[in-house]
Amino acid sequence: MNRKIDYKINENDTGKTVEGFLKEHGYTHQVLVRLKQTDHGILRNGIWAYTNERLCKDDLITVQIVENECSDNIAPVNLPLDIAYEDDDIIVINKPFDMPAHPSAGNHDNTLANALMYYYGSQNKPFVYRCINRLDRDTTGLTIVAKHALAGGILGNAVAKRAIHRTYYAVCSGCTPACMRISAPIARKDASTIERCVDFKRGEYAVTDFIRIKYNPDNNLSLVKLRLLTGRTHQIRVHMKYIGFPLIGDFLYNPDYTYISRQALHSGRLVFTHPVTGQKMNLISDIPSDMKSLF
Structure with a gap:
């Protein structure tokens, strides 16, 4: 770099x-x-x-x-990449489902990090992996990766200041209200390293807004558009379950695979200021077919 x-x-x-x-x-x-x-x-x-x-x-x-160094202990693996945007400072990927963002136990060669290490390695370019808005393994859609330390620092600060505006789409069980703001603190669930829950004593402040776009009475499913005002782990999944309309296909919070094989959640829009040029970025990713076909 x-x-x-x-x-x-x-x-x-x-x-x-x-x-x-x-x-x-x-x-x-x-x-x-x-x-x-x-x-x-x-x-x-x-x-x-x-x-x-x-x-x-x-x-x-x-x-x-x-920058001449590369990320340690991330193997380059030739995996498909759907690039929504790329320039000298950032790359935005339209991430598929069943792809973790980071390597972890049991996921050493199937992650977005592996794919990007291969992508830049094949161009003989050194690359340090700096994922800005990490998506869960089965959540699809737009995620930003910084290509150098300056971009990473500026975008990391933007996340902390809630200056990266994220719009998600989800398929939920039941007929949700037409619109709603959910304000409920989220904490790690006792005796679990992964699962979260609403906890008004121990939880961190968390707010989610949503509107219902469509309702299908035949399968009793709602398509909702959500905007995060905070960025807690599993925030959308926990909040929608808390109000009684869990996401379908969610192995952790609602393992109902009648209509879909993964959690029905998609990162559909990112609005942020470019870390170097200062340009307003407005990136959109279409709702994937496995969610859209339900309506």
Whole structure:
């Protein structure tokens, strides 16, 4: 990875230090230290720059991010990849079901990480895996992966500030209300390392909004569109079960496989600010056929 980024200094930035300017653009201390150690890591008008230098109007700051390492212990595996978007800073994958985001016990060579290691390895490009919005194994749809430390840090901060807006689609058992806000704290269930539950004493604040798009009385199923205001583990699955309309095909919370073989949940839209260009990104993924066919 060798990414060069230029910044033209305007009047509002005059007088700021190089370091102060870059921090305002999302550069963490760790990234700045690495840039200082990189040959031609930070240039001012084509000349190596100290980070305490003061900027002048029309200065050109050039940053060069060089990453030659690869993620340890992630084997490259040739798996299908549906790429929704890619540029020098990020890649957005339309993830299929039955694909974990990260390697874990029992999942060493079937993950999104394995697929991306192969994808970039086949191009002779070093790659460190930085997944931003991790999806559960059987949840389909859009997930962002940062291609370098700067993008990863900025997008990680955006997640913490709830500045990545996510829209999901789910198929639920029963006829849900037309619309609803669910505000119920979520905690890890006792004696389980995986399962979560609503717990008003121990749980973390969690809010989900949804509207019902369609209801099929023949199979008593609702198609709902959900927006997450927080990002707790299994939030949609736990919240919908809590109000009495669990997702179908959910092995953990509602193992009903009458109509579908996996949890009926899809990450259908991501809206966020690009970590480097500042462009507003609005990415959409169509509802997969196994969910759409039920209506």
